[in-house]
Amino acid sequence: MDNIKINGIKTYAYHGALEAERVLGQYFITDIVMYLDLTEASGTDDLNATVHYGEAYQLVEAVIRSEPVNLIEHLAEKVSRTLFDRYDRILEMDITITKPSPPIDGSYENVSITLNRKRDN
Numbered sequence: 001m002d003n004i005k006i007n008g009i010k011t012y013a014y015h016g017a018l019e020a021e022r023v024l025g026q027y028f029i030t031d032i033v034m035y036l037d038l039t040e041a042s043g044t045d046d047l048n049a050t051v052h053y054g055e056a057y058q059l060v061e062a063v064i065r066s067e068p069v070n071l072i073e074h075l076a077e078k079v080s081r082t083l084f085d086r087y088d089r090i091l092e093m094d095i096t097i098t099k100p101s102p103p104i105d106g107s108y109e110n111v112s113i114t115l116n117r118k119r120d121n
């Protein structure tokens, strides 16, 4: 299926299950894949026939900057609901949220979750 991707949204926020994360904050990286039919937009060259990825970016950024939550899974769910509610054209989404440097000891690159949500979920 056709899709629009917004890659590497980098936001400083205060989500996390630890009090220290709520106080100090950290960067979150969000990657979005929105699945929709781009036949009309690709044929008509009409911005109104697609999802404006700049507008979608602003909506995602606002959710990531909003009230802190414990889990990045819950944060991703909030992002998917916001985009589904705003854009009827979106049929399915993949939302990946990465913590590049979580306060967890160990040797690893980063941690992330990915939600796949369909409109009728």
Ligand SMILES: Nc1nc2c(c(=O)[nH]1)N=C([C@H](O)[C@@H](O)CO)CN2
Pocket: 015, 016, 017, 018, 021, 070, 071, 072, 073, 099, 102, 103, 104, 113
């Ligand atoms: N599956 C998840 N596991 C954990 C999360 C999370 O959001 N999803 N968060 C934490 C803490 O916030 C961690 O970053 C610091 O202890 C732990 N595990």
